[in-house]
Amino acid sequence: MNQRLKHLFHSKMVVRALVEPFLKLNPKVMIKNPVLFVLETATFVIGLLIVFPHYFHSENQMSFNITVFFILLFTILFANFAEALAEGRGKAHADSLIKTRKELKAKRLSQDGLIQVVAGTELRKGDLVLVEMGDYIPGDGKIVEGIAAIDESSVNGESAVVIREANSEYSAVIGGTIVVSDWIKVEITVDPGHSFLDRMVQMVVGARRQKSPNEIALTTLLTVLTLIFLIVVVTLYPLAAFVGVHLEVSTLIVLLVCLIPTTIGGLLSAIGISGIDRVTRINILAKSGKAVEAAGDINTVILDKTGTITFGNRMACAFYPVAGASQEQLMEAAVLTSLFDDTQEGRSIVDLAKRHHITGDLRAYQGEVISFAAEERMSGLNLNGSFFRKGAVSAICSYVTVRGGHIPEELEEINAFIAREGGTPLAVSKDNYILGLIYLKDTIKPGIRERLQFLQQMGIRTIMCTGDNPLTAATIAKEVGVDTYYAESKPEDKLRIVREEQSEGKLVAMTGDGVNDAPALAQADVGIAMSSGTSVAKEAANMVDLDSDPTKILDVISIGKQLLITRGAVTTFSIANDFSKYFAIIPAMFAGDLPELQVFNIMHLQSPTSAVLSALIFNAIIIPVLIPVALKGVSYKPMSANQLLSRNLVIYGAGGIILPFLGIKIIDFLLHIFFEQL
Template sequence: MKNQASVMNRDLITKALQQSFVKLNPVLMMKNPVMFVVEIGLLISLLLVFVPGAFGDSVSASFNIAVAVILLLTILFANFAEALAEGRGKAQADSLKKTKKEITARKLEGDRIVDVPSTSLRKGDLVVVRQGEMIPGDGEVIKGLASVDESAITGESAPVIKEAGGDFSSVTGGTMVISDEITVRITSDPGESFMDRMISLVEGAERQKTPNEIALNTVLISLTIIFLMVVVTLPFMAQYLGIHIPIPVLISLLVCLIPTTIGGLLSAIGIAGMDRVTRFNVLAMSGKAVEASGDINTIILDKTGTITYGNRMASEFVPTEGHTAEEVGHWAAVSSAQDETPEGRSVLELMKKQGWTIDQELPYGAEVVEFRAETRMSGLNLKDGRKVRKGAVDAVKNWVIEQGGHVPTSLQASSDRIATAGGTPLAVAVDDVIYGLIYLKDTVKAGMRERFEQMRSMGIKTIMCTGDNPLTAATIAREAGVDDYIAESTPEDKIAVIRREQAQGKLVAMTGDGTNDAPALAQADVGIAMNSGTVAAKEAANMIDLDSDPSKIIEVVAIGKQLLMTRGSLTTFSIANDIAKYFAIIPAMFMVAIPQMQVLNVMNLHSPTSAILSALIFNAIIIPILIPLAMKGVAYRPMSSTRLLRRNLFIYGLGGVVVPFIGIKLIDMLIQVMV
């Protein structure tokens, strides 16, 4: 997807030109009321070409033809802009469809493995995927660990590790296992896969209009109705003054005064905005999500895997008084013997590196106590009745106290030392005795401080949520440069902080990859899930980052702001340039009968006919001139909203007045040369 051809490639332009004529169908044109009014004007102009006296006018046939041709070009240019934007999305969809193919799946049926077509798989089926085989459908790894090539959907050749348990168990149909073997539980039925959704979403032609787009469309329709009423009543006012205004002139005035520029580009701007996000390897579930990202005030970031690399690894066993590091390591390994998380495996790896051994028979037959966000602990209930736990220090402390034990005096000091260093302490206990701590190390990703500074310059507040204790959280927050943090957070805490910010009228974004992030992702105005994350996280979010780069939210926000800026800037330009067209056509209509109107002919246009045609031609050609800007978007620079508004009003407001004056005058001069 990252290697798409240039926007203006020949095939795309050819198809867009064809669609420009197809879209002349009045049924399709009615979806764009502003341009539909122009099409009605075109039909009336064509009637006057063949029946010049239909309305009692004595306008020359050449003038009627010129008006009809210019109106036709105006509509075709607007249709071309929309078709070009749609074409880019469809080109991406065609590329994705090539990755979809019939795959033979190795389905588990009891103890047997049966080869079946991937289209026959249903949600809940188990499949075995070995090295060199394609994953037949979306699912979750329930057994094993493998390196997976996801370049078919991300464009990146670097493989990713997928493993059972944790937040990196989700796999996508159509990707390839390049090492080892995994067992996958299918999580979608045919036609509902991630790839199917991608294809339907990038085909932007059928997308729903966003609330902002609907509001702007309403404004444009209102302006069109107002100017239509003005133009309809104008002949009666002119007749009172003894002036006859021909129908083609009235049509020209109406087309020039209604906001045809933004009316012709509005749909293209929205589709192109969605397309820019997709090309950035972020899949947006709706245009509303893209727009909302441009208005974000607060971003909630999960620490692990977002701000830090997330690969917290055991680096040291720290004993409490009366115990040894060997004892801590032994019980830490026992509690991790059936723990498939990276942290659990790192405990066993650390023991191997230090030459320690563990009685592998000990955990067999034990009851596994899985980690839960509510308890923040995991472990085993052994066959001899002993209970082994590891987890957050405060959670293990409370558990030991409930067992009738006491908390070692050195525990808090050791925990604080690890937390102050930016690590994560996990307490290890057996029944009512705390043996010590596991020192887990995590590292802040490079460049995060600079990225948060950039967010701050956008006026966006950053809040880090983490299950770590307050000291660890404070250290990581300080190193990363976030504005605020919430330590020892639960899924409920994340939802609470999102609701608190929303209650203050703020729009909130959230990134996450784990199942425990799903509720918060659903609550946030913009929820970005990592493609490497769990199925629950991806289903709850309204955006999915195919590259699984949580810090990419900065670019997503910038694209959202760019979409809003582009629409606002071109709307400002469109309405502003009506002023110049007003000074071109109004004097032309009246100055023959009312010489005093010559004072309004500030552009000193040659004649009433050339003035009207010049304004009409400029009104048509400004649309294709602005198509590249509508497709690419107005450049966004991080700055305050006030400075941004002032800058855009100056560039597109003042420019919208000046450019038409220059353009109409040049066209008028060209018409005189041609005549």
């Protein structure tokens, strides 16, 4: 048995799942699934036939009825077992973490640096803890100092350790994981009851799981089909009596059970729960199952350039003075505008200037700091009557022009050169003069082009939004292969783009981490906020990525696609099954009284009793056979919707017709041997 199957059928999960189906037999629980409720009612009626045979004139059918009863009982237990196993995977996982959480001890740091050992449950948002090699991380948080290798297998099931470090996109850590090397200081970011573990427990408990719109629609369809078959079977009894054919109640019940979509009815919930479980295991919190499934229908993905397509750690690599300014003047002004800029860019500008022996002026600390604002797209410093600014080229040009300055002729040429190189130019000004440009160089993430091609092969449109100038945006867009891009994007632009795509009937997904992303995240059908982002962004989004890896949106979409494909494949297979069962049961029911129906007996089964039992047994065993498919999901390769439909019709449609013919024939042969031995 491979590792995936061992994970699916872990002994503790199986033991728990074997008990749950009996608890779910409560009619109040079963009525939530109309297909299984009809199956349970049918089992109950067969039980009455066994207990009170004289009321139904079924004394001669006792052994047959007992056999049918146990097959139906096993069918309904198998159907509940699938859902119980899916829930059990998450519950066993959660129980393990809850137990660990209760036993965790934290080394809480006070403001004076003293260490106080407390229970992990006493930690609150904002607390600072020290975690050393061999210690469990006591709560969700972010690393503020240090770097360490962390074993996250208790959360995601992966045995490989991951590296987490401060001041990076991989600074988020999860309570219950263990530090296997070095040490870190962690700032707790959630209060008790709002952690990854708490959210996961809420998501994996099936009773609290909200059904998605597609699942509700499919449940409605299954209910209608079940009602139709129920009406057909009920009216079949008087019609048969009218033409002089006697039908046993138990045979009619078998026909009903085999025709209603019991396979998908039993596996529907398991498929939905397992989809949520797969998202959880890549360290993403989904606020509802609806968000996971919506990801499977996404038509457009909006990606921010910085941090998603590129690493985002843009570093200053050159200074280009203009309009007669010296490089020293440019560097001095650049340093003044960056001394209070705590971003990676700001620090890199100061570091590059230091390598040219330009350091910050102590008088700068007496000036007025102008913080960066998304609307103005610039920051700076007011010092001794002078106004130093640093920001986007267009923003600085507007700033200088308004103050009576002019734009140097060579500025556009240098700006275009930096943009063609894929870099980001920052303009620096003093008062109403532009001193020059800073060349910030970013790096495209390896493999991002291939991942975007993967999305495009799914038929998903990719859009890049960036605050960079059009030339830089065009260079990056061409290199990674996005379908379209928007340069110099402001928060309202991102919201407008989302709405425009939705107005065309498309479902939109996007990632973000800042306050300025919140409106678009809330508007998007699937919004993934970074754990390292602002609380506003996390509240607006319907998913939160604990690893702060924006490219995970691609994984979420793949999981959503796989969930929808799995549900569609199993539904197709379940409905196709009915066609084969028809040729097994109908001839067996009427062949004795209506010989002309022998033309439909293409399976040539041993006897009417054997035919009915073979179809019923196949109907029962196909559910546990498909449980691994429901939990693991159908393998998915990017292709168009038409190709995907054709593929599934061949595999699960045609397969759903052919397999029952073979299976029922084999079971009939085995039953014949068994009856002969008796």
